[in-house]
Amino acid sequence: xxxxxxxxxxxxAGEAVILTAxxxxxxxxxxxxxxxxxxVDVVTTGTFGAMCSSGAFLNFGHSEPPIRMQKAWLNDxxxxxxxxxxxxxxxxxxxxxxxxxxxxxxxxxESLIAGEAVNLQALSAGTDCYPRKEIETSITLDALNQxxxxxxxxxxxxxxxxxxSSNQTVFTYMGKLLPNYRNATFSTAGELSPLLNxxxxxxxxxxxxxxxxxxxxxVSWEGTQxxxxxxxxxxxxxxxxxxxxxxxxxxxxxxxxxxxxxxxxYGVSLAIGLGIPIPILDEDMMKSVSISNEDIMAPxxxxxMHTRDKKPLAQVSYAELRSGNIDLFxxxxxxxxxxxxxxxxxxxxxxxxxxxxxxxxxTELVAPMPSERGMLPLNVRSPKEVx
Amino acid sequence: MARRxxxxxxxxxxxxxxxxxxxVKDFGLIPNVLRxxxxxxxGKMVIEVDGKPSEIAAGMSFLETKGVExxxxxxxxxxxxxxxxxxxxxxxxxxxxxxxxDKGTWKVSFDKERCIACxxxxxxxxxxxxxxx
Ligand code: SF4
Ligand code: SF4
Numbered sequence: 001x002x003x004x005x006x007x008x009x010x011x012x013a014g015e016a017v018i019l020t021a022x023x024x025x026x027x028x029x030x031x032x033x034x035x036x037x038x039x040v041d042v043v044t045t046g047t048f049g050a051m052c053s054s055g056a057f058l059n060f061g062h063s064e065p066p067i068r069m070q071k072a073w074l075n076d077x078x079x080x081x082x083x084x085x086x087x088x089x090x091x092x093x094x095x096x097x098x099x100x101x102x103x104x105x106x107x108x109x110e111s112l113i114a115g116e117a118v119n120l121q122a123l124s125a126g127t128d129c130y131p132r133k134e135i136e137t138s139i140t141l142d143a144l145n146q147x148x149x150x151x152x153x154x155x156x157x158x159x160x161x162x163x164x165s166s167n168q169t170v171f172t173y174m175g176k177l178l179p180n181y182r183n184a185t186f187s188t189a190g191e192l193s194p195l196l197n198x199x200x201x202x203x204x205x206x207x208x209x210x211x212x213x214x215x216x217x218x219v220s221w222e223g224t225q226x227x228x229x230x231x232x233x234x235x236x237x238x239x240x241x242x243x244x245x246x247x248x249x250x251x252x253x254x255x256x257x258x259x260x261x262x263x264x265x266y267g268v269s270l271a272i273g274l275g276i277p278i279p280i281l282d283e284d285m286m287k288s289v290s291i292s293n294e295d296i297m298a299p300x301x302x303x304x305m306h307t308r309d310k311k312p313l314a315q316v317s318y319a320e321l322r323s324g325n326i327d328l329f330x331x332x333x334x335x336x337x338x339x340x341x342x343x344x345x346x347x348x349x350x351x352x353x354x355x356x357x358x359x360x361x362x363t364e365l366v367a368p369m370p371s372e373r374g375m376l377p378l379n380v381r382s383p384k385e386v387x
Numbered sequence: 388m389a390r391r392x393x394x395x396x397x398x399x400x401x402x403x404x405x406x407x408x409x410x411v412k413d414f415g416l417i418p419n420v421l422r423x424x425x426x427x428x429x430g431k432m433v434i435e436v437d438g439k440p441s442e443i444a445a446g447m448s449f450l451e452t453k454g455v456e457x458x459x460x461x462x463x464x465x466x467x468x469x470x471x472x473x474x475x476x477x478x479x480x481x482x483x484x485x486x487x488x489d490k491g492t493w494k495v496s497f498d499k500e501r502c503i504a505c506x507x508x509x510x511x512x513x514x515x516x517x518x519x520x
Contacts, residue, residue, distance in 0.1 A: 048472065050513065101515075175476050176511040183479035259472060261513035271472060271514070324478070324488065334479035338513070340472040341493035 007041050007279050008361045016041040018355050020348040021192045021278070021289055028290035037286040042355060042362065045194040045289075046211070046275035046347030049187050049339035050261050052173065053153035053224060054270045055091040056109055056250060059145040060120065062086055063137075068130035069122040074108045074139075081122070085130055089150075092270035104268030106260035109149075112141045113213070114255045147250040149213060153223040155274050157195035157242040158230075158298060161186040161316060161326075163333065166304035171265035175338055177303055181328055184300065185336045189344035190293045190318035194276040195244070197289045199236045203279055205365030210246065211275035211351045214257035216360070217248025219276075227375040234295040235288065238315060242369065246274065257347065271340075275347040277355065279362055293318035300328065308377065389440045393447065394482075394505055395432045396456035397425065406450065407434070414438065414446035422483065422503065431482065433460065433503045461504040463520045466497045471516035477508040 010016040017040050019027065024043050028036045058079070060069075068085035071078070076096035079088040094105040111118055117138045126133045141147055162174035163184040170177045175185045190196065198204050208219040223243025230237040257273030280286050298321065299312035316326045325334050354360035395406070410416045416438035423432040436443050447457045473495045478486045485501040486508075488494070508517045 049474070171510075175513070176480055178480065185476065185479070259470075259514055262515060263513055264510035269513070336477070336479040337475040340474040342473040345493070 001282050002041065002280060004279060004281075004362050004364045010041055011355050011361050012358050014356070014358055016355060018042045018044060018277075018352045020345070020352060021045045021197050022345070022348070024286075024289055025191065025292050028286065033283050033286050033290065036290070037280055037283045040280050040286070043197065043278045043280060043289040044275055044348040044351040044355070045189075045192055045197050045278060046273065046344040046349075046351065047155060047189040047193050047339060048257065048273040048343035048347060049189075049271060050173070050263070050269040051151060051154045051272045051274075052093050052269045054109075054149060054151035054272060055089055055105060056112075056147055056149050058088050058090060058147050060086045060088070060139065061143075061145050063132060063135050065132045066130045067122060067124050067132035067135050068127055069135075070124045072120065072122040074105075075103070075111070075119050077103065077105050077108050079105075093268055095268060102262050102268055104260070106268045106270035109250070109270060110255055110258055110260040112144075112147065113250055113253050113258050115140060115142075141251060148247055149217070149250060149253075149272075150220070150245070150247045151272070152245050153225060153243045154246050154272060155194050155223070155244050155276070156188065156240050157193075157199070158237055158296065159187045159240045160312075161298050161300040161321065161335075162303040163300055163313070163328065164304045165302045168304075170304050171263065172303050173263055173266050173269065174303060175263060175336065181331060181333050183334045183336060184321075184326060184328070185338060186298060186318075186321045187338040188298075188318075189339050189341060190296055190322065191291060192341075192344050192348055194274065195242050196236050196291065196296060198276075198278050198285070199232075199288060200371075201242060201369045202285065202288075203281065203365065204244070204276055205368045207363055207366030208276065209360070209363040210248075210277075211273065211347055211354075212246055212248035212253070213250070213272055213274075214254030214350075215248055215250075215252025217246050217274075218363075219244045219365075220247045221245040222369050222373070225375060226370065226373050228370070228372050229374050233297045233315075234291065236291060236296055238297045239299045239312075244369075257343070273343055273347040275351040277351055277360070277362055293322055300326075388437060389443060390435060390437050391443055392421075392433065392435050392460040392504070394458040394460055394503060395434065395450065396429070396458070397432070398429045398454055406432075406453075406455065409449070410436065410446050414442045414449070416442055416446050458505065461506055461519055464502055464504045464506065464509065465499070465518055465520045467516045467518060470514045471495070471512075472514050474513065477512050477517060480508050480511040482507065
């Protein structure tokens with residue numbers, strides 16, 4: 001048994017033993033859960049992949065004379081201004097209404113983090129207190145009062161594998177899927193992935209301090225579409241389950257870990273590096289973090305089917321997915337990952353180094369995540385039917 | 388005289404026809420087979436063709452009437468190393484396995500020598516690292 005306070009004392013003293021969720025697997029294999037628990041204080045996790053449900057709150061400061069922005073664009077990408085006068089939210093998947101290569105909120109966010117100038121245009125009807133009706137100017141991250149990512153759904157705990165049974169290539173948020181099951185794509189960093197290492201979220205809750213986009217962030221709420229109702233194999237759910245809403249100051253972030261993506265004929269998304277430290281409070285936590293790719297299963301779905309009620313074609317392990325091909329109906333199907341393992345490792349490694357240097361300490365969660373949560377569908381209903 | 392590169396895909400029924408021979412004999416073209424993988428289930432062939440532009444066009448239309456899928460290849464595809472995140476999305480797309488994944492570091496390497504510039508990975512790479520030069 002170990003407490004957060006003890007671990008943080010060890011971190012401050014430079015004595016904490018910290019391993020990544022990949023490194024710890026062999027330690028548990030060699031020494032067993034009991035000894036590994038005695039020796040290791042913290043295990044770091046990491047992932048770097050497309051996280052569409054991301055975006056940033058920005059405060060531009062007041063112009064002279066002041067404006068109450070009712071419509072705003074950043075590099076021609078619409079930002080949401082239905083909040084206070086010079087606050088805006090730029091969503092990662094929002095697109096500029098331009099010809100040519102797709103350009104969206106994710107690109108604006110990447111540019112701001114890169115320190116580049118971004119064009120701001122805004123319109124207003126004008127009010128007695130905010131007379132100005134339009135403005136066009138250039139901004140940078142440093143020129144903003146606040147700029148923080150607020151991502152309603154990140155770090156999916158497991159996810160589906162996508163393939164395509166049709167005879168045409170389909171372009172999806174899971175990437176380019178060749179006809180007749182010629183490939184399959186998957187995401188998550190498997191055994192290194194944050195929420196797969198603490199499957200019931202004993203140590204991850206509201207207030208948990210994390211690595212976000214190269215800087216420090218916090219878990220702020222349960223993520224949208226958080227669900228606990230999937231089948232569990234080897235202690236971890238099969239398919240997309242728990243998620244987290246996270247927030248963090250863009251001013252500490254780096255384009256190494258925040259990267260605009262374009263999924264052809266789907267749209268723009270944002271790749272984010274996210275890592276969570278898992279305190280080894282007891283043997284139960286050590287067992288959780290020692291899970292390996294052989295034991296984590298993902299369901300395979302046919303993404304050429306246009307229904308929310310798809311039935312999985314098969315279940316495959318991350319060890320198979322990472323081997324480069326999976327077996328589907330006796331056919332060898334090549335696999336591709338949307339999550340970058342080298343970058344996921346950099347995240348876990350960076351987090352480990354921050355703690356080794358005493359710069360990052362653990363937080364005890366302020367409130368836990370829901371222990372049970374289903375997922376509701378959207379049906380077309382009249383007001384009478386819905387209440 | 389012009390030189391152009393094509394990827395030819397065959398279905399099984401026409402594998403046995405001597406494609407390159409017909410291009411020489413009937414169209415006066417000089418084909419050079421750069422890569423071929425053909426078996427009785429069909430196959431792929433990358434050829435470079437020298438000849439008059441009109442004869443090249445005629446030769447390729449002729450192949451299409453024979454049921455060969457003809458795809459012109461581009462000059463050169465390059466990877467912007469600064470943008471590549473080593474995700475691996477390109478790996479299962481490339482028809483000639485020009486990408487390979489190191490199982491130790493999980494880095495994705497791109498073998499430009501193998502690449503036939505078919506362009507299939509360009510719209511499959513989310514950070515837009517694969518570019519036509
Ligand atoms: S898809 Fe693009 S970013 Fe991903 S490994 Fe291939 S070249 Fe690199
Ligand atoms: S262009 Fe891309 S997909 Fe085509 S051969 Fe080259 S690397 Fe492979």
